[in-house]
Amino acid sequence: MLRYALRRGGWTVVQLAVLSVVVFLLTDLLPGDAATVDFNEQAGLDQVAQLREQMGLDRPAAERFADWAHGLLTGDLGTSLVGGGPVSGVLARSVTATAALAAVTLLLLVPLAVVIGLVTGLRAGSRTDRVVSAVTLTLTSVPDFVLALLLVALFSLRLGWLPSTWVGADDLWWQRPELFVLPVAVLLARTVCVLSRQIRAGTLTSLNAGYTVQARRLGVPPVRLVLRHLLPNAAVPGVQELARTGDHLLGGVLVVEAVFAVPGTATALVEAVQNRDVPTVQALTLTLAAVACLLNLAADLVSRRLAPRTEVLR
Amino acid sequence: MEPVIEVRGLTARAGTAVLLDRVGLTVAPGEVTALVGPSGSGKTTAALALLGESATGVRLSGEVEVAGTTVVSADGPARLAPSVRGRVVAYMPQHPAHALNPARRTGSVLAELARLHRPGGGRRPAAAGYAAEALRTAGLPDDLATRRRFPHQFSGGQRQRVALAQVLVCGPRAVVLDEPSTGLDTVARLRLAGELTRLAADGIAVLLLSHDHDLVRAVATRTVLMDRGRVTAEGRTADLLPARPAAPVPAPAPGPAPSPGGGRAALHARDLSAWLRPGRRGEVLRDVTVRVPEAGCTAVVGPSGSGKTVLARCLAGLHERHDGQVSLFGEPLPVLRHRTPRQIRGVQYVWQEVRNSFDERRTVLEQVARTAVRLRGLSPREAERRAMRVWERLGLSSEHAARHAGSLSGGELQRAALARALLAEPAVLICDEITTALDEVSTRAVTEEITRLREGSGTAVLWIGHDLRLVELLADDLVVLDAGTVVDHGDRRAVLSSPRSETTRLLLRSRHLGAAAAGGTPTPYDLRREGQPHS
């Protein structure tokens, strides 16, 4: 296990290194650069040229990348081309909000999805199952931006129960739990449905597996049977899905961040791409990628523990 | 004594088929009752009914009472049936490989069961004590390493014992064991016999379902005979299954009886080493040399977990992590991926755990017939015709042919798998414990078919099996494997009469179950030697 974890860890480092090159190339491929974008609608071409020189964008790409990589190795994420501040500051500010949102979502997601998945899986075909499955299926099929708009329209504008956005929450958002309700609800809606369907499928297969049947024959009572014998096997696809969900939560909550004006990583990343702010894009992407890698690693380790046989497969 | 299990008029139907027809039997505490009958006679179905269970599509009716609780009534399983499971009756299934949870460590499941069913088991040390005791009784070491293993880290025979330990740790009043001796070497089987007698002596009611008449004779006081879903006889074992003549008829080596070691080598493996994980880690075979002459039969025996299956898979080209040379009629034989159709046809392999090798989506006959289509270029119609012919010779009916693997009994499938290999008309046939689920009639059909092949087509046979009686019947040469190395080899008669290694002697000494009572229980193997440590 340790050996496996170390090998996977090493591979993650390689992955991140290659990714940084890919990301650099991708952003470099984009039309325009930080200087053109920065002076859009404000200044003429000569001013743009001057700014470009100041930002060092007139140097060859390889040189810029080397500089950046050198900085990274010495623990310096560089300075933002646009704001002029350190990238680490941008990172710190945006990561906290998203991480908080993701954490709250995950905290609710896991028990909810497990319970729904188990109940529907164990009662497959029953009325409960059909009703819950229909609801989850429909919820997975509602685009999250439509859902977000509807929730805001109902709970903030019509009923006035909940704040509609994080505008003006400043850095005090963590003191105001009501800010989390709607964004988390939108984030949960789809993920709970997808995850619980996975767990339902896993439950169905392990429900009929020989080991479950045998455990029942040996008199293991139902609740224990489900939690100790069935769930570990049923959870394998769920754990993998969860890793992807975590990744999605950290990087893909753009719609939610946009609608609720949450100052998070997704917003920061899109903005950085639009600004062609390469150092910021790099830092954000690598952070997200590193988190994704860690989540995948964790998921693989857990799956490996849950389904240890895979180690012999190759 | 008051019987623990009482069955009256038990009937099981699947569709229009009647699987059990008004079966009645009783199992009393303090003795071993055997349920014996040909393959497919309904033993497993009856045993499951004792727990109020049945396979999907099977309906139960009749009356089953276990320790005063009604488990099956006239209209199917009773409501209280679940309450007897584990605590009162514990069942060990026919294919224990299926019954072990791949995600749970052996020890934790045992402790859990102990906590559930044993008085005072709620306390951790007590539960651990029960678990250790169950492991020891089942013939496994009770050390931490074993308790921390996952099921896939055991060999076929070891998994059988893990399943047995799970049954024992519940401390039930009655145990139902479905073919507990399949896949066990003679030593382990002897131990098992001893265990069963001891269990009975402790006042537990034991119901033994087995084809292994020697085992039944050795341990069972009473026997119930079944045939086609009916109880045909019931009584003292000694009356129903009279003991065989002391020395089993050593059938003369069949056929042309080529001079030992003589004849052209059909299959020859030299200095074969095999390992489980990349980088030669987890070595399971070391420098094994096996030779199977044309029309000859070489048997491979050895304790459970000694590497027989791995050897067979190397020869069949399925296990790729090996080195050394394998040749077919002198021509080097690569791994399966690189074999030509002619070479594939030349070497055929019959699986040990056969259920897994059938596809659930196609009928069994369809799958069996494919061999002839692909390897002999026959038309599908012709192939099915030939398949049916082999099929019937092995004692299967055409009614079985249209079914899917899931609804065939263990023995039926085993024969289907053999038919699948035979349709290739191979030059070399590798049989990995293919009679473990067969009754004597079917076994005879199988051995006859093999003998016919050797005589008729000069097919060479590599026979893997624990049943030394069959080995004597079939094999010319004998190879004894232990912990992945050859410890004894040569002419079968020579090896058996003057064994050179301790392993062989041990296997031989344990072959007659009658000695069980006298000889006491042999010490369990050292697990660490059998299975490679994993971590």
Place this chain on the structure above:
Amino acid sequence: MSGRRYRRTATGALLLAPPCAAALIGPFVTDSPIPSEGMPYARGDGHVLGTDALGRDVLALVLRGGASALGVACAAVALAFVVGAAIGLTAAASRSRWLDDLLMRPVELLLPLPSLLVISVVGVGWRGHPVAVALAVAALNVPAVARLLRAAAMDAAGGPVAEAMRLQGESAARVLIGHVGRAVLPVAAADAGTRLGSAVFTVAAANFLGLGLDPTSPDWGVVIAASREALFVQPWAVCAPALMLVMFTVGVNLLADGLLPRGDGRGETTRGKEQAWNR
């Protein structure tokens, strides 16, 4: 097929019919580009579903916009599955570790690439190109599909059934398609259902955020995005295309659930699990 399953399939087909019909037939019964004739966000006024921001008939937009909305998503998912299945199944079936590594390592490399970055880069760099959007969405899905199918195929491809087939002289292709492919089909179909849904949303979300197609294109996602402000002024402009998307994804999922063979009582995957023990 049981009654319930039949009903599910039928419901799925019913739900799928309107969006698919719109996507397939719509382009032939409407003008292109759709003329701007009415006032912005008018209701009634000769337009059954009112008009959009440009004064175009929403019904015409709904009829025209399916082809790209569903086309891009379907093409992306199809492409992702073709490439992902080729990689995943080959990797699972290959007995050599280096081929497996060769195929899977580059794919895994892409796995942590934030989808957001790819979408915004493609959105920013190749604005308004349905092909680019489809390629991007496909590229994002390939790693996940490949990994999923490889994992699902591992048991089947290495299990005794595949071995038995190979011992019967079946060709590699037949083992892969006839057995492994069939074994992973339920997994793949269920996954394709959700993936198609999320691809539709990825495209729609990209459009919603202004990273995707031309903002005047009749694509459903674009129309929803462009009209979202008018949710209370002219609800149909948002709801009609949104309903189409929802009907499509629900329909696809129901169909995937209902049509495909599942392991019966005994559970196929379970059987797969034990196979590893035997090797």
Place this chain on the structure above:
Amino acid sequence: STAASGSSSPRKGGSLRAAFPGAGVKETMDPHAQRQFVDIARHKAVFDKLVELDASLRPVPRLARTWSSDASARVWTFELREARFHDGHVLDADDVLHSLARILDPKAADHLAKKSLSSVDLPNCRAVGRRSVEIRLTRPNAELPALLAMTGTAIVRAGWDDPRHPVGTGPFRFVSFTAGRSFVARRFDDHWNGAPHLDEVRVLSAESEARGAAVRSGEVHYAHEMTPTFARSVEHDSRVRVVATARSGVQGFALKTDRPPFDDPDAAMAVKLLVDRERLVDVVCAGRAEIGNDLYGKGYTYYPDGLEQRERDVAEARRLLRRTGLLGKTVSFYTSTASDSFAQAAHLFAEQAEEAGLRVKITNGPPESYFTDVLTTGTVTNHRCGAMSIPTYISERLLTESPQNATAWQRRDFDEAFAAAQAVTDDEERERRYGSVQQTLRDRGGLVLWAHPQWLNAVSRTLRGVKEAPPNTVDWARFDTVWLD
């Protein structure tokens, strides 16, 4: 102009939250590097300029009490008022000179006023006493006061160069700022124009969706730059009202006049005649605009009177197209999503051109750099401009050397005529000359300006005293004169 302020009398106290479109990390507290409205609004709270513009884009005094120039419009004198910085320092001529020097710093690429103030002869500018500054120009310009009212011209304290600690003379004292999020400032009681009513003002950044939701749900009091659709959806909302400022900029198309086909003024005229301005206004601006007449600055100072409205004339357009060989040909329209309305306008333009026999192929460009890109690419492009004085507009966009010359309008004679007009100190004469310059532009230039849209801000009912004012003018985003009920 106080129609919207209601009848209640100002009340002291309260904290105002105002939401503007954000610009993320681009946002700055350096008043000379300001780029976005949100920056300008923040700087306006903390800093003052010498001069501001009124609603008709005429310079009005702020920190400069009065100004005058010599007859050649080369030497200007500005008299300063007695104003106090937040640190207690009283404004003097050195502060103004330092501010000018800082704006014109050759190393600071992002100081936007640098270009328009490039004619300031910095070494020869000087203080005349404590409260008077003499500014010399290298070429005559009667519009200097208007230039000093443009973006990026705030007066900072002498020696100040730290945007993290802004110190100005403005009505609010800086408290905190996070780029892309928020800004807090507190009332400055010593402001020269009297203390503001509010205790505190928070200027927040938020995208359009969020601004709309926030102002409707009462989380902010003021939302800047809302769409006509938003205005429609809050028509019956009792909590929010929309403050619409007429003629606060321009919407149009820019034709490149330096390359075929629009180097031929007839071809350009054909386009001017074929566009259906009413329809564009109705759809793109949802009717909330005044129809344009191909000239910038309707209603602003120097806008020529008595011009005939240009009407759609498809027949004449067709004739001109045929004459110039464009009939049935295809021109490309380079648009983007830089503004919601751009692609819509392009779409409608394509429809209208089709009716006159001109085909249009629309291509989409990246919005982030669209305005920089259109300086070099495209044949027909979108054009928009906020409020600024007409001479500023011309010098920024229509001279050979102009930085934002989107129509590539490069005529020496035009440049000279404009320069000559700018040098005229007599107001009437200058206005006449400006008029003729604009006439040339309307007839031969590449600008097709079809709308002067309204500027829409949403304010909650509790906010009083908000005046209609075009962006960049003195009453726009002005929070010292508003109060909360």
